[in-house]
Amino acid sequence: MRAVGIVLAGGNNKKMKELSYKRAVSAMPIAGSYRSIDFTLSNMTNSHIQRVAVLTQYNSRSLNEHLSSSKWWNFGRKQGGMFVFTPTITADNSNWYRGTADALFQNLNFLKNSHEPYVIIAAGEGVYKLDYNKVLEYHIEKKADITIVTKQMDESEDVSRFGQVQTDEDGRITSFDEKPMVASSHTISCGIYVVRRRQLIELIERCAQEDRFDFVKDILIRYLHLKRIYSYPITTYWSNISSVESYFRTNMDFLKPEVRNFFFKEYPDIYSKVEDLPPAKYNPGAQVRNSLVSSGSIINGVVENSVLFKKAYIGNGCVIRNSIILNDVYIGDNSHIENCIVESRDTIWTNSTYIGSPDDIKIVLEKNDRFMFN
């Protein structure tokens, strides 16, 4: 591949509410067996990108744990590799990453020491499958300076948390509004960019000289009419998970056969860290309907329209409906959970009830002691 990859995985998002207390958005568990960053990393490895930098800052422990080895995504090679860059204090810098452009600037040596002509920059919180080579071909064909991957959202969708673009008939972006109060367009930026490496270094250095730190505001928007910035529309499934509603919906989308087929049956595969967990176990009393169940789970109760992540224990007489149970959750007997997201490593005592509503998903945080009798 003629590009290096950069994954922007540093951000926090207040819209994730309690779910972001202990992890970066890019480390959010998705679809039972994955984490959000797996999609971007898998896309990179499947596009034959060999050198990838992951820039993390907020709650980076969660992400570092997941990225403990690069072998899961096939990056651990002599030619290339995966590099995780957290902010460090150096002789001439003692700041955190003050923005996406600043994060790139603080790691400019990664770009300077690469020899690949292009850079793919992608956010770590998108759930999608994309061959970046296709974007790069488009970028070259359009003689673009920067190409932004965009998604045409449904008119009914609230797009206020996205950058919104308008293009001319050739695909060149003519306007870019970052999270405007009144939507200017339902074509939104997916936070995936292709740019020539030397061009990027130049833009980032200039930005830093002017004490500007944000890639979108200080580069994309400022240079909009100076540089040729193009839009590459993604037509397949794409979802950004950085709000509780969209996180919930994205997980529930995997109950649909067409979404599962697209991600799990069609070439290429999505990779993730493999954990050595036994198969899921269904004991007498288990009634599972229209749900995803991950390895290491033990089910003794009713589970409907839900996504169970790894190592979920569902006690006798439990009723779990329309909920997401994250990793390593213990739910005691006769509990009732509906329209909830149960945070990972929760322990829920017997006879508990947590009920949210479809429009207001409840986040359950229960850090009780767990007694195991065996």
Add this chain to the structure above:
Amino acid sequence: MIKKEMIAMLLAGGQGSRLGVLTSKVAKPAVAFGGKYRIIDFPLSNCINAGIDTVGVLTQYQPLRLNTHIGIGIPWDLDRNIGGVTILPPYEKSTNSEWYTGTANAIYQNIDYIDSFNPDYVLILSGDHIYKMDYEVMLEYHKSNNADLTIAAMPVPIEEASRFGVVITDETNRITEFEEKPAHPRSNLASMGIYIFTWSVLRDALKANKDQPSCDFGKHVIPYCHERGNRIFAYEYNGYWKDVGTLGSYWEANMELIDIIPVFNLYEEFWKIYTKSDALPPQYVSAESKIERSILGEGCEIYGEVFNSVIGANVVIEEGAVVRDSIIMQGTVVGKGSQLYKTIIAENCRIGEGVVTGVGEYAESKLDPKVYAFDLVTIGENSVIPDHVTIGKNVAISGETESADYPGGNLASGEYIVKAGGEK
């Protein structure tokens, strides 16, 4: 200098012919087990959990699946700079090239491999047992007895002891006598086929027996050591151990995993069993399906009903199909409306729609009554069963079968169809 205190040699070359069509294309240690694992995962995981980081795996019969499964040993942390896992197939020599003719002969042909690690002790394992065991404790026992050979042995009910090789010990657990499948056993300590040898003793014994045809540990090397007066001790083991060498015991061992609290518990954090597994999606269970008393691997799609069964990864069970008391290995598809009862289906099979198995009266197998002596339907890997056929009990099927192979849409109990290659 390279030096390992103890290395393991894992005998994985046998066909395991008593597993019938399940091992027609694959060595027994590579047969799937428990919805996710392969049999060899148990000794390999025991090795790394016991701190043994050098394992030679002796392969001979149909090694492809085994080789791809083991690779360079990454799943078991056996990818090491020094040691790790090494696949040891038979090889051509300038003189006397031969296959591995027996268990001890296989080790004899790999003396150079063992010598290269300068071990004090060698652990001999076989690849067809399901158990968790800390070989390090056994080694301590071996050393404290100043033993030349320690044999792991398990107490079995005395009425069953005649099925095993039995050891007779004195009060210090030193073995005084061996009895192979005795009619009237004088002890209930059955040998488990797990040996720790002091390497210098084993090396001499192998060299002394090098001209013995089909040189075997049980038949030749251990009796030789016994005659020479070597110190041979029994190490008593009291945990779960299952030989899965027959279709009946293989089925039973799988079924024991689905008990509410299984005797052999895979869900404990301690002493994990590792296996090579791809990053697979979770399983999907549809709104119409029912699953009870079963374990299911990742990536399954279940639209039908599953009871008392062990289902491997990526299995699809279509609408209206009912699976009971069965083992289905990875990648198999069970068609709409099929009814499977007490059926073992190997990997990547296609079971048509409306297929019924395991019905009718039991009948003796016409293929091989010694192998197929249970009321189980056994279907080999990559087999195809056409739509709407009815299959009796104790039946073996292998290969891409067609409706014409089932006269009147039936295959009676005890019958068999073996196609494509014709190996049983």
